[in-house]
Amino acid sequence: MHTTIKKVTIKSYLDFAQLIKEYQGSHEENRVFALKHKGALENPSKLVMLWTKTNLFRLRETADSENFLHHFSSVSNLIGFLFLLMGFFAGIGLLSYSGHAPVNIIYYLLFAMMIPLLSMLITIFSMISGGEVSNFFNLFFSLHWVEKFVNLFAFNSKIKTLNSSFPQTLKKWIFIHRLQLFSLLFSVGLLLSLLVMVVSKDIAFSWSTTLNVTPMAFHELLSWVAKPWEFLVPSAIPSVELVEMSQYFRLGETLNKEMVQNADKLGAWWQFLAMVTLIYAIFLRAILWLVSRYAYQKQLEKDFLEIEGMEMLIREFQTPYVSTEAPKVEQHLDIVEETDAQVKQNRRRAFNNIVGWNFSADEIALVNDSKEIKGVHIDIVGGSHTFSKDQEIARQISRTVLLYVKSWEPPTMDFVDFLELLIESKKVDEIHVYPLGTVGRYYASDAKEVAVWKRKIQGLKSKKVWVIDA
Amino acid sequence: MRNNKENVNDYPKFAVVGHPNKGKSSIVSSLALDDSVQIGDTPGTTQIKRGFPLKVDGKIIYELFDTPGFQRARRVLAWLNEQDAVSADKRSDVVREFVATHRHDDKFRDEIELLEPILDGAGIIYVVDASKPYGPEYEVEMEILRWCGQPSMAILNLIGDEDYRDQWKSALGHYFRMVRTFNPIEATFRDHMDLLESMAQLKEEWTKEIKVAITILDELHQQKVEQTIDAIVDNMIKTLSLVYKQEIKGEKATSKEEEDAKQGYRQQIMEYEKAQEKAIEFIWNHRSIEKIENVLVLDEVGLFSKESASIFGLSQNELILTGASAGAITGAGVDLMLAGHTLFIASLVGGVVGGVGAMFGFNNLYSLEILGQNLGKRELSIGPMKNLNFPYILLGRALYHASVIAKRSHALRESIKLEDEEFYTEQIINTEMRKKLEKVHIQLRKGEGPSNELLDEYKKVISRSFLGLLRE
Incomplete structure (x- = not known):
């Protein structure tokens, strides 16, 4: 089967988590599914995603992923756009040239390099730490608070609920991954504003600090900052002369005459600032974004396999389905309600006939002696005798009959056939069926066993037959 | 095929x-x-x-x-x-x-x-x-x-x-x-x-197939043992790390609210245990079993409750940081407008003011109502279970139930009578076993998920005990 499923996504995660709560499939169904997709058997995640896709129609409600991804992407687009705008306007603010005082590049460097580097450092701390420590680092990011704020709105409740169902580490990577993207957009906005401002305005750059920093020391610092593009774009490294002529003292709010004379040269700073933004705010952030994306994907794949119910499903995919049950529904026997209608507690001492069903003559003699019962005729039926011989005996029996049976041997239809011969015989008045226990128990029978006999005899509905329960 | x-x-x-x-x-x-x-x-x-x-x-x-x-x-x-x-x-x-x-x-x-x-x-x-x-x-x-x-x-x-x-x-x-x-x-x-x-x-011709069947049934038995251990361990993790939360109306939880929350907590634990037992009965193919069981009693086990409050879903600490950040952002705006001439003083001041404001304003904000909706929320939470003996009572019950089910013949039709805890807890879980299991229980009590290595060791200890019970 051709499939486009390649890697685990938030959609596959949410779809499976929702589906498995409502439908697990039987081991048989799941194993059959796995055998039908043998090619994917070695890749459990892929097989599970295929299974999810096949069974998604079973969901009673709209897939959570649809809502989540719709809201999540809308909110993300909005926040992303806001970050881009924020970057752009922050750049505009930083590069605004009042005409009185030049633009201080230190302030721009702070936004384009220092803060991004600090933020990236905290991001790395958050990446390598876990649990509460990681949560603590995340508090330093504005995105954390933006998300908290967005979560207050009702429209975001679905995202909030589903988001809270993700494992802690996965939530961390979702956050870090988004954070890198938004920070990247902020930096792009910053760079755009620099380019727009450079093109549309004549900006006079300068550097100014209260600290006692000489132009040489400042140049050395900037050369160190510009190391990454030293050979690639040498024109984007400010010269010592430029640094010297760009130093601005606020005293008296007047511009240095030398600065005014070299105003055209001061604009050369923009290349340096653009490269700072490109390398420190954009390039490094892009690397971090790629790293976070990789880590997020790995975490998603790991957590996907740990969703409740996943282990069982994969086990069912991989384990041969063994069944031992019967496919046919059993035909149930109608049990006759037990009554005491044809039961005698007291037995007679004498009978015209004593018949032993599956007993030997010696055994009957022993029982009669033990129970002090006398009979005029004693016969043996059942056992290895033929049925025709039993028929002959039945024909000779008359008046009262005591029929010894083994209580532990339940009445077979063979016995019932013989009993019916006696019932139908007009010569026979009364038949007493006496279930006896084993010799070892002095013929005492078990109540459960006698109950079986009672039920069978009552089922015959004959007023002639009695069961002795003594 | x-x-x-x-x-x-x-x-x-x-x-x-x-x-x-x-x-x-x-x-x-x-x-x-x-x-x-x-x-x-x-x-x-x-x-x-x-x-x-x-x-x-x-x-x-x-x-x-x-x-x-x-x-x-x-x-x-x-x-x-x-x-x-x-x-x-x-x-x-x-x-x-x-x-x-x-x-x-x-x-x-x-x-x-x-x-x-x-x-x-x-x-x-x-x-x-x-x-x-x-x-x-x-x-x-x-x-x-x-x-x-x-x-x-x-x-x-x-x-x-x-x-x-x-x-x-x-x-x-x-x-x-x-x-x-x-x-x-x-x-x-x-x-x-x-x-x-x-x-x-x-019959000679059948020997091979029956030998295959023996191997399959052996593997199936082993799988059932593993699935049973997984079901027990899953339940242990879920139960021991359970935190039951209930919203409360006033500043402090009333005794009724506290009792209701404890009841909800107990109920949840009992439901978890029932689900685990059902899963184990399913694993061992006992679909129509009747049990006379001894219900898990949690009254004797001390349950610790904790009250907490939030505004907009933020705790007091989070709110202080939010206030500080909001102040700092506002300050940064001022700084930006002044093109950095304020040397970030506005950000710093904004942050401090925001944070301090949030700290002192928490209780005032908590009771604030907008359009009839209270912004604040107070919760009473119970768990994770701190009682040191509880995990062993729970595990003892689970292992005892699982061993009875695993050993029970499918030919039996009468109901099972499960014994009281005193009958088996000490027999099933000895001191040596407790020492090995406690590491995971400590983490669960702290609300932390144990590492995979620790969990594997935990499963091994429980598995050994279960197999011992099956041999008895």
Whole structure:
């Protein structure tokens, strides 16, 4: 089967988590599914995603992923756009040239390099730490608070609920991954504003600090900052002369005459600032974004396999389905309600006939002696005798009959056939069926066993037959 | 996978036959690991033959047939004897003729049902109750089976207290190649496998398939053990890390609110335990089990509750940081507008003011209402369970229940009586085991998830204990 499923996504995660709560499939169904997709058997995640896709129609409600991804992407687009705008306007603010005082590049460097580097450092701390420590680092990011704020709105409740169902580490990577993207957009906005401002305005750059920093020391610092593009774009490294002529003292709010004379040269700073933004705010952030994306994907794949119910499903995919049950529904026997209608507690001492069903003559003699019962005729039926011989005996029996049976041997239809011969015989008045226990128990029978006999005899509905329960 | 046509008739079949009420269905139920087989003390409970195939991915490895007991054996034998004398190799044809002649005769319905699978090639497993004396009436049944000419063995089932096995063995030895004792009610998994080994010897051609079946059933047993351990460990993690939260109205929880929350917490734990038990019963194929159990009592276990408040879903600490950040952002805006001339003082001041404001304003903000909605929320949370002994009570109960279920024969129909905790907790979990398990319990009490390595070790310790219980 051709499939486009390649890697685990938030959609596959949410779809499976929702589906498995409502439908697990039987081991048989799941194993059959796995055998039908043998090619994917070695890749459990892929097989599970295929299974999810096949069974998604079973969901009673709209897939959570649809809502989540719709809201999540809308909110993300909005926040992303806001970050881009924020970057752009922050750049505009930083590069605004009042005409009185030049633009201080230190302030721009702070936004384009220092803060991004600090933020990236905290991001790395958050990446390598876990649990509460990681949560603590995340508090330093504005995105954390933006998300908290967005979560207050009702429209975001679905995202909030589903988001809270993700494992802690996965939530961390979702956050870090988004954070890198938004920070990247902020930096792009910053760079755009620099380019727009450079093109549309004549900006006079300068550097100014209260600290006692000489132009040489400042140049050395900037050369160190510009190391990454030293050979690639040498024109984007400010010269010592430029640094010297760009130093601005606020005293008296007047511009240095030398600065005014070299105003055209001061604009050369923009290349340096653009490269700072490109390398420190954009390039490094892009690397971090790629790293976070990789880590997020790995975490998603790991957590996907740990969703409740996943282990069982994969086990069912991989384990041969063994069944031992019967496919046919059993035909149930109608049990006759037990009554005491044809039961005698007291037995007679004498009978015209004593018949032993599956007993030997010696055994009957022993029982009669033990129970002090006398009979005029004693016969043996059942056992290895033929049925025709039993028929002959039945024909000779008359008046009262005591029929010894083994209580532990339940009445077979063979016995019932013989009993019916006696019932139908007009010569026979009364038949007493006496279930006896084993010799070892002095013929005492078990109540459960006698109950079986009672039920069978009552089922015959004959007023002639009695069961002795003594 | 071979298709069904190919699979017809080329696998071993066994018909479990005998006198009525000698435990045929119990033996099939036990061997087939299926508690849906109807078992009764009324003769004739089984009215039709029922096949129990052992299937692996749809392929039948062997099939057991539960059959009705002999009802008119003497008449069947009489019919067979009435036919023209035939040599031993043709006797099965006479039986086949009997079946064909009487197929629609209601009188021999049970005999037809039990003879059919045998004539179709099934080996004979003749079941007798060896707790009752031998009687010559059985010889009629055994003679009919001998006429069928299929490989056969006898099983001595001890239903009652007495033991007449020696009597039976001397009689059965004349008719069957093998006589084995098997009590389906008490049989362990090992006994089950031993009986299959004996069945494998009935016919040379069947040996290979039955050996395969033994391997499969062994693996299946192992998988069930692993699944049981997983179910127990999952429940331990869920229960021990459970934090039950309930919203409260006032500043402090009332005793009723506290009691309700504790009740909710207990209820949740009991539901978890019930779900775990059901899962384990499902794993061991006991679908229709009835239990008389001792309910988990949590009254004696100290439950710690904690109150917390939030505004907009933010805790007080988060709110302070939010305030500080908001102040700082505002300050940064001012700084930005002034192109950095304020040296970030505005940000700093904004942050401090915001944070301090949030700190002092928490209680005021908490009770603030907007459009009738209170912004603040107070919660009472209970858990994770701090009682040091509770995990062992829970684990002891789980292991005890699982071992009872795993060892229970599928032939048993009466309800299970699960003993009190005192009966098993100390026996199941000793001090050495406690030491090893405690590491995970400490983490769960802290609300932390244990590492995979720790969890593997935890599973191993529980697995060893469970396997020990299964051997008992």
